[in-house]
Amino acid sequence: MNEEAFDVFYGASVSRLIGQLYVMTGDFAEAQDVVQEAFVRAWEHRAELDRDGAPEAWVRTVAWRLAVSRWRRVRTALSFARRQGPSATVPPPDTEHVLLVQALRSIPAAQRRAVVLHHLCDLTVKEVADETGCPVGTVKAQLSRGRAALARLLADTELDPRTGRLLEVGA
Incomplete structure (x- = not known):
């Protein structure tokens, strides 16, 4: 897929993909972030997307995997924070x-x-x-x-x- 074709693909599918990921994740900002990141990765693999024949499905799959990875990182961080116990109170500056x-x-x-x-x-x-x-x-x-x-x-x-x-x- 050349640059012009990728621009057309992006323009035609970005809103639809954000909407789909929004429904899947329940978080509009998160959907925007993961779709944009997926498009960055798609740009890097645009030659393969052309051969694949389903570039929108590829971007949607990558975006979903990014969202799942973020959830896992957040869950792991929260679990770690809970194990640390309550944070120590920090006195105000003198x-x-x-x-x-x-x-x-x-x-x-x-x-x-x-x-x-x-x-x-x-x-x-x-x-x-x-x-x-x-x-x-x-x-x-x-x-x-x-x-x-x-x-x-x-x-x-x-x-x-x-x-x-x-x-x-x-x-």
Whole structure:
């Protein structure tokens, strides 16, 4: 089957196949997904489809097998999840983390990257310069401006911009 013939075949049968798989699976989005995947595979085997004489049946069979495979994977994953028991409760992020992330999001990206690499990843100024492709002087300027911006942003919060820790109430 050449490309033009495949395009005609696709246009003539895709809606019908999606409808059939929808009825078979009960899930319209799933039917769309598996039919599209089956057509991708049919495209790769279009020369064989021409000889087969039943390209629509081939696509429908492949789509059905894809749907069954997905169900099996989901069933296996659910079974595994049930055996693991209830998930552990995850505590919410602490206040100082939230304040610091908000402040970091407020400064320019270049300054944020320099501050994170230097202060959180413990890279030297030279290592930050190498990683970012900036001169050392530029990194120093970004760090200086970034720290100053963070200090201004965190000045009205309970987070001490010098230590990154919450200030004691009444301190």
